[in-house]
Amino acid sequence: MELANIEKLVEKYLNAETTLQDEKTLRTYFKEAIVPTHLQEYAYLFSYFANTKDETFSQTIKLESKKSKKSTVKWLSIAASILLLFGIFIGEQAYKRHQAKKQFEQISKGLRLLSLNLKKGEVAVSSLYGYENTVKKIIK
Amino acid sequence: MNQSDFLKMVSPFKDKVFRLAKRLLISREEAEDATQELLFKLWKSKEKISDYNNIEAFAMTMTKNYCYDRLKSKQASNLTLVHTNYKEKETPLDKKVEDQDSVNLVHTLIESLPLQQKIIIQLRDIEQYDFDEICKMVAMKPVAVRVTLSRARKTIREALIKKHNYGVS
Numbered sequence: 001m002e003l004a005n006i007e008k009l010v011e012k013y014l015n016a017e018t019t020l021q022d023e024k025t026l027r028t029y030f031k032e033a034i035v036p037t038h039l040q041e042y043a044y045l046f047s048y049f050a051n052t053k054d055e056t057f058s059q060t061i062k063l064e065s066k067k068s069k070k071s072t073v074k075w076l077s078i079a080a081s082i083l084l085l086f087g088i089f090i091g092e093q094a095y096k097r098h099q100a101k102k103q104f105e106q107i108s109k110g111l112r113l114l115s116l117n118l119k120k121g122e123v124a125v126s127s128l129y130g131y132e133n134t135v136k137k138i139i140k
Numbered sequence: 141m142n143q144s145d146f147l148k149m150v151s152p153f154k155d156k157v158f159r160l161a162k163r164l165l166i167s168r169e170e171a172e173d174a175t176q177e178l179l180f181k182l183w184k185s186k187e188k189i190s191d192y193n194n195i196e197a198f199a200m201t202m203t204k205n206y207c208y209d210r211l212k213s214k215q216a217s218n219l220t221l222v223h224t225n226y227k228e229k230e231t232p233l234d235k236k237v238e239d240q241d242s243v244n245l246v247h248t249l250i251e252s253l254p255l256q257q258k259i260i261i262q263l264r265d266i267e268q269y270d271f272d273e274i275c276k277m278v279a280m281k282p283v284a285v286r287v288t289l290s291r292a293r294k295t296i297r298e299a300l301i302k303k304h305n306y307g308v309s
Contacts, residue, residue, distance in 0.1 A: 044246055047243050048246035049266050052159065055158075
């Protein structure tokens, strides 16, 4: 194809007015012809386009339910948070039990002290009865 | 539809899905993951698929939307930062080094385009879709598609000329 035509097509190409057919013409031209320097940039452009189209998706397509890394992370984090909640729950219970035990000990210690002192008092009071009896005897 | 039917159905456009994903997500690994995910989604909705008369266009739209979502999510934005200096591993070696440089430059130039221009230049200049199909895939009016495409092509060309005149060569 003559250069004048190519130049026209290139102009249309820049304005996005070319058809797929026109673009095919341009592609083959820039691939095969010796490109004049003022159009050199198009050669790079089209050769890039051609190279890129050769790239393929080479992995095998997995259609079975697959476990991606992301979902594993998601499940792990859910499991971790459940564990954490559970741990807090257990810990709180243990703490409460510990607290109750401490309280019980304190109260029983207090009560023991109280009863000990009461006993002392009782002994003292019973000795008072002794005095009273003596006093009564004397008065009579 | 069984598995082999499905694989037969997607084989003509799975590479296109992959290339579009790679264009948008930049890294090859991300694009591979995205393609797997998209094909798996298609497979799961295989009952609905038969209602669409143009599965390929549907798949491309899905790819576009999926990649947009990936780019929006914080995770992916970290990834794009990491991969901005990404270079194509599989460059053919039979070309002259200098030419190869300019061809690679095109890759970098397209990478720096706005998202929409990237998509449209990918769909038109690399995958060679019809304008009608592109309009459907990106949900844009024909005029808007042409304007965007023209802008992208001109930007790349100007940058290439600049490189040619003032650059090393």
